[in-house]
Amino acid sequence: MKRLTSLICAVLITGAILPVHAADFTWTTGAGGNNDARWDLSANWGGAGTPNAAGDTANILANWPTTAFGTRTIQLRQIPTTVGVLNVNTSEGDAIIVLQTTQTLVFDNNGSTAEVNGASTNQLRFNAQLVATDTIAIDVAGMSAIRVDRGITGVGGVTITGDSVSTTSAAGSNDGNDVYFQSGTYDYTGETRIDSGVLQMSQHVTSLGSTSIIVNGEWDLDLTPFAAPTGYFLLPTQTLSGTGTVQMDEGVKAESRSIRSDGATVAPGDGGVGTLTVAGAGLSLTGGTFQFEVGEAASDQIVPERLYISGTPGTVVIADVPADTRKSLGTVVLFDYAGTLSGDVADLGLTLPAGWAGTLVDSGSSIDLTITELPGGTVIIFR
Numbered sequence: 511m512k513r514l515t516s517l518i519c520a521v522l523i524t525g526a527i528l529p530v531h532a533a534d535f536t537w538t539t540g541a542g543g544n545n546d547a548r549w550d551l552s553a554n555w556g557g558a559g560t561p562n563a564a565g566d567t568a569n570i571l572a573n574w575p576t577t578a579f580g581t582r583t584i585q586l587r588q589i590p591t592t593v594g595v596l597n598v599n600t601s602e603g604d605a606i607i608v609l610q611t612t613q614t615l616v617f618d619n620n621g622s623t624a625e626v627n628g629a630s631t632n633q634l635r636f637n638a639q640l641v642a643t644d645t646i647a648i649d650v651a652g653m654s655a656i657r658v659d660r661g662i663t664g665v666g667g668v669t670i671t672g673d674s675v676s677t678t679s680a681a682g683s684n685d686g687n688d689v690y691f692q693s694g695t696y697d698y699t700g701e702t703r704i705d706s707g708v709l710q711m712s713q714h715v716t717s718l719g720s721t722s723i724i725v726n727g728e729w730d731l732d733l734t735p736f737a738a739p740t741g742y743f744l745l746p747t748q749t750l751s752g753t754g755t756v757q758m759d760e761g762v763k764a765e766s767r768s769i770r771s772d773g774a775t776v777a778p779g780d781g782g783v784g785t786l787t788v789a790g791a792g793l794s795l796t797g798g799t800f801q802f803e804v805g806e807a808a809s810d811q812i813v814p815e816r817l818y819i820s821g822t823p824g825t826v827v828i829a830d831v832p833a834d835t836r837k838s839l840g841t842v843v844l845f846d847y848a849g850t851l852s853g854d855v856a857d858l859g860l861t862l863p864a865g866w867a868g869t870l871v872d873s874g875s876s877i878d879l880t881i882t883e884l885p886g887g888t889v890i891i892f893r
Contacts, residue, residue: 596626614641621644642664701721792815809842826861
């Protein structure tokens with residue numbers, strides 16, 4: 511008793527809060543059985559015995575009721591509703607799971623990465639605004655798609671991994687429509703990282719807020735819905751980087767349908783030297799900053815289908831690779847374009863490291879950096 515009293519006093523005096531262990535919930539069908547597409551209220555999210563706290567785990571398993579409607583719905587009764595990990599593994603046909611409310615579903619995993627894990631052939635559809643208190647790691651892992659209809663806000667980010675069972679996206683341009691941002695506002699402030707799979711954005715989603723966008727792998731960021739009328743504008747606060755592919759519309763080959771870099775930064779690689787590919791309509795070099803690491807053994811590259819220089823031209827910024835210091839003069843390919851270049855390379859700005867001299871040159875199939883001087887120069891001793 512003395513020990514318990516001392517512990518209580520210590521908590522009161524120091525203000526310490528004893529740790530609360532996260533709960534693990536598995537949802538089951540409600541009393542309505544096979545005729546209840548939404549389950550009964552006691553089984554819906556926010557009722558007694560359901561997850562609604564930071565760090566809670568929610569498991570949606572294969573024992574969903576079979577309905578004639580083809581859609582199983584979880585009604586959110588507690589607003590907002592909070593969860594740390596959401597596991598989805600439903601095997602009943604091609605049903606769509608709708609987490610439905612006009613308000614918010616919060617992903618808060620007590621400072622760790624929150625998770626959405628899919629493991630079925632069905633689609634998971636969020637018809638609720640998501641709040642990323644912590645970064646949300648979405649693993650589509652064999653689902654047909656995960657669709658977000660009302661946007662994402664918060665201080666966390668979004669990381670996409672896994673690969674869907676789809677063979678083409680809604681635009682028919684890649685190997686899977688894994689995660690689809692359909693509508694709503696996406697103003698979360700963390701980064702958007704696509705490590706595998708595909709993120710497709712509808713033309714109703716105008717931007718990803720201030721987030722940095724990192725694409726790694728093949729067919730990562732699908733922007734083909736931005737075929738009309740203005741292409742996709744990166745925001746001045748954004749950085750587009752990575753070693754993967756951004757897919758633009760292939761049908762109209764014009765700057766107005768390209769990725770517009772006005773004020774943003776495009777920097778190939780992800781923590782090191784790498785190649786970023788922009789397929790389809792291509793990349794506009796108007797008003798943006800394009801950062802390249804140039805080393806002795808390897809250098810960054812951007813591989814666009816087409817390039818455009820107009821209006822206020824952008825600036826190419828060169829940095830030496832710390833672990834691979836440049837020693838040789840000569841030519842380095844920066845933009846290796848497969849199609850055409852519109853505009854004059856001479857209009858681009860160029861910022862070089864201290865002691866470097868060089869120019870940008872259009873070879874007809876690439877924009878190259880011709881290095882004419884490096885720090886220290888070359889000393890030849892005659893005997």
